[in-house]
Amino acid sequence: MKQLQQYIQREGKALQARAMDQMSDSDKKVSRVPVSRPEFTISDLKKAIPPHCFKRSAFRSFSYLLSDITVFFSLSYIFTTIMTQPMHQIYFYMTCIVYSVIQGCVFSRFWIIGHECGHSAFSEYKWLDDTVGFTLHSFLLFPYFSFKYSHHRHHTKTGSLEQDELDIPLLKSQVPSIHKHLTTHPVPRFLVITLVLIFGVPLYLLVNFRGRAYNQFASHFYPFSPMYSPNQRAQILLSDTALLAMLYGLYTLVSLKGFAWIALVYGGPHLVHTGMLFVVALLHHTHPLVPYYDSTEWDWLRGSLSTIDRNYGILDTIYYQATNTHVAHHLFTSIPHYHAMEATRAIKPILGEYYRYDGTIFYKSLWSAIKECVYVEEDESKGIYWYNNKP
Template sequence: MLVILASISYVNLMLCSLFQCFVSYLETMGAGGRMSVSPSKKAKLEALQRVPYSKPPFTLGQIKKAIPPHCFQRSVPRSFSYVVYDLTIASIFYYIATTYFHLFPSPFYLAWPLYWALQGCVLTGVWVIAHECGHHAFSDYQWLDDTLGLILHSCLLVPYFSWKYSHRRHHSNTGSLERDEVFVPKQKSGIKWFSNYLNNPLGRLITLTITLTLGWPLYLIFNVSGRPYDRFACHYDPYGPIYSDRERLQIYISDAGILAVCYGLYRLVALKGLAWTSCVYGGPLLVVNGFLVLITYLQHTHPSLPHYDSSEWDWLRGALATVDRDYGILNKVFHNITDTHVAHHLFSTMPHYHAMEATKAIKPILGEYYQFDGTPFYKAMWREAKECIYVEPDEGAQNKGVFWYRNRL
């Protein structure tokens, strides 16, 4: 009974959040798009103000000292409680959809998109927990983290070890134009000829639609938006340039996990049909993939953030070249991966349930080097797609290795 009541409360909160977003959007459009996103125009301008790019006056050790020591402690029971909670809510949504939706009159089949949205959000939270396993932030036991991460990510068609290693390199090279692994911005000379035709509202809508629906599989299969390699790079290829010799066996294990889940889906289609499987599993998976791309994109794409070439880049400045975002109630659903991302990049083995406390502790140390943008994510997505097309150094600047986003083609 308590679980059912909790799930009802959870749904109510999410629906209220979605309704508030919709009302906010209508109010903004009613004002001709001139309303400030934040409570004051000053706050909006501050969110877009460039963060410092010079070497910070503090060290990683000083930042760590500001964080209470218990924030670095990982608890197996507490970590598992989030897994159990998420999977319980997902099971309730599944039970409701498969037990009652077919009883509704045909106009009520609009319930399926609602199920996809809610279930997709919950499963994004499950994906985040598996992501923590990849960072060894779930427990003190590497074997436990890898076992759970492999199971959870495989069920969401993510090659666990393959992504774990490429994501680790992303954390090691954040903000580097040469070595970062994901959402590496292009310089103006690398912009394709057709970009001019997409630099308009319709073109941005098409680009965002493709990015949110196909972006994740395109990245895994073809390394789209990833760093350039001298040959074909694919997360499923054990002998691809992304991985070292000692990592290849685990890439095979990742592939085996994906094949096992694909076989299970094949059997499910044979038993229940393609339509049933698509509604119950495929729809939520599309939502998960869309949020993964959107969250990552907005964490590393912002008009205020610098990127660096090899002449200027260092690890700490790269880790600070990220931004915390506000997703409303979804912050909790996504286990605060959205609004504690700066702390996560500084200390990736810290469990998510301590990240908010750690963020509050480090903000006074970081000062202007900490970036938070409270713009609603659906507005930020559109703004960043418009403003952040390529990067270039400032004209006449002494620091030619510091690059900023531009949008004039």
């Protein structure tokens, strides 16, 4: 009888385990990231990753870039050819939307490669990385060197409530009362999401929106911004000059092709790209299970673990897996995208409960994050802050 009971218990546990395996990650009950200092070190994590994952191949990186350039010119040619053909307005608008979405994904791939260049993950040569990254980001009207320097500080201070350069949350006392109404009701929330998709990235670059608060004007276009040291100002000016050159090129095309042509061929994809860029940046660091630390508790390792991998469906593949390997990226920034998934699988057993993945599809995550992740507050652990909706 006792053996029968043990057998039933074993089978019950096995059945439960199989059921858990079959559940999606979003359905599983997960808890907050531990806030105690982990027993593993960054050295332990590095040893777990196969050495070849740290090797950067210029040939392989260029193969991805050249394929994207080919797709970009092919899509542009096909779309501009279709534009000259007579068709019903409905079909024309549908064609414009489809083109903008697909070409916007290509723009995002350009941006991701440029981002990797800023982390010296494109090749073994810094000058080559900077040349490629500068060219790609300038084409996207994105200041390469300005972002490179502020983004590096984001990586050195991730999860710091006072010094992180990107996506610093508000405290409860800083939230206007109207904010609650804007994010609670569906219609205002939809309008808020629409506005941040359109203006989030431009405002971040112009006035450091959702970035670290400074005592003076901070902008990615201002060489004397407090974000930059004196020896970085020349490169900030170089980034600005490249953007002005790109704008002049677009202006020249407007005079030749007309504003509508540029708006459709370049503007639509650019809008899709910047909207998704803001979504990805927001969701990587905004989650009720991920903590922030003040200066009394923050350290680099725990701060770097204060991020979460997300589920973007087919976009995970389109975006070079940058969306679901972000934890590994914060720990080892120079690993190229084509090794990031292997590196993630290697460190997950060591990270254990310190690794977080949300399997909820990204648009549902965005909808809930705008409502639930409004401000952070301390709990019983002093110096550690969580978004206010407790899991």
